[in-house]
Amino acid sequence: MRILLVRVAADTRYMSAMYKVVRMEPLSLEYLGAAVKDDHDVKLFDMRLEGGWDELRQLIETYDPQVVGTGGDTCEASACKRVLSTAKSVNRGILTVVGGIHATAMPRDFLHPDIDLVCVNEGVFAFREIIEQLEAGGSFKSIRGIAANEGGIQHLAPPRPMSDLNTLPFPDRSLTADLRDKYGFSLWGKHLALMRYTQGCVGRCDFCPSWAQTDGRYLRRTVESVIAEMKAIKEPYIYFVCEESLLDTKLSLALAKAVEEERIGKRFGMPLRADTIVNKPHVIEAWAAAGLEDTIVGIEQADDQLLLDRDKTTNVRDNIEAMKILKANHVNCTGSMFFRPDFTKEQFERLVAHTVEMEVDCPQYFILTPIPGTKLFDKAKAELVEHNFDLWDFNHAVMPTTLPLVKFYEEYMTAYQTHLHPFVVQFYQRKLAKMTPQEIDEEMDGLLGFREVFGALHEDHEEYAGPAMP
Ligand code: B12
Ligand code: SF4
16 A cells, blocks of 8 residues: 655745754654555655655645545644645545644644544554454444544544554664755754653643653653664664653663663653753753753743743742752753733843853744643633734744733844854854764754744734635
8 A cells, every 4th residue: 555644834925944954853753654554555744854845746646645644733634634635636535644742732623534543542553453453354433532524524533542662663764765864953952853752741721732742651662662663773863752751760760771771872852841850950960961962852941930830840940950950060941931912012022132141052033822732722712802823833922912912022032132042052062063064054944933933923923914804
């Protein structure tokens, strides 16, 4: 059977600019490919690199797949629908399947005449079963975790229990062999691979869909399994696609030790909670010795009450302490902060001043967005003003703002002037100093891409007059 997996590219101005700076390997699709590759012919098409809608259509015509699968974030949902509509317009007989975080949180948004199946949550084994059923001419309705669309009705099967991460096959990175040197995250390095090491979080933040995906559990892989996958990865840098990588102290220390003993010799990036860093400085130290270079920490707010409003269990003191520990270990921190739609000018300024005081190496600001699948989505449902999911990219206000929208966006863009502060400039310099002239050359499009992202956002905000009136 011929199976085509498509990594979508949303057409919006922000996402188009973003894909040039942050373009990671399509790990989810590499996992799905691994699930079926032994018995089938699988092709992966990455629209961020290989072509747009015309090229996709041509590929479907020539490759003639029996199955087309895709998936993405909420702001990529309409692009996913267009991928599957393109497939159906070439051949209505193609089985079209969508998965990913948006499909998981809101399968009904994919009740669409050109979509046959929606995969809720982990897709490796579900996808394998889909292909088996298709071959056998059986029914998809009995596959756990699958929503089958039929005659305008969606039949949602019972949920699929989360898979033990150790039972998953390794992602099939041969599917992206020709594209691998184009994947990366500017500054972290162009030659970068993603790896799933743990999944889930002990936090219950109201704006986060991740903990609900695992029913609040924290799933992890064994040291042996992680090391075996690392050995097969060619790239010098690995980013862990966890929600929080080092919650399990014993495992984290054992893995750091194994990375050193096995001479893995990679650089690492991973997301961490501030309280993990504060409560386990020895784990950070061990990982810094094993190659940890970058982390993303959800600092979010400058006031304890505002953190509590979001059900965060970390506080401002944790954030300040965490930053000191990271600096002492020479681990760079990308700090993630959000502006609430009800922020006043003073609150914007306070949060920005706080990140400057803490000297967050690479401050990253977002707009609080009640993404589907979160407690915040349920709370904010009645208030939503922007229903176009293309704009649910964490860079547009989808709830009413207290400041006039134009002012709100002005404050938002002003926040990024933090990047001119000496401690951020030093962070860029540190990163560049580690690159060879050839790497800097390769990186230039990514580095200039940052300016393009901000420029695109600025234009977007200037033009955007607010949600369309009903
Ligand atoms: C690592 C990560 C990143 C990395 C890399 C992301 C990337 N896509 O390249 C970085 C840091 C760059 C990043 C950036 C962003 N991210 Co991000 N990211 C994550 C994180 C932590 C893990 C994602 C991951 O790789 N998981 C591992 C893979 C293997 O799992 P998976 O993608 O879920 O795929 C499995 C299933 O979903 C399913 N499946 C997936 N696709 C398909 C398709 C088919 C056909 C089938 C059958 C099944 C299926 O099977 C797969 C295998 O089991 C998630 C949190 C989370 N819980 O998902 C946030 C998350 C996905 N990110 C989020 C966001 C908003 C973003 C940004 C838009 C932020 C921004 N404005 O800059 C960008 C845009 C990224 C993009 N789309 O290009 C949100 C999305 C919310 C939403 N509903 O839209 C999340 C959920 C974070 C959050 N807590 O809110 N991100
Ligand atoms: S700490 Fe981070 S990953 Fe954990 S629930 Fe909160 S936002 Fe989600």
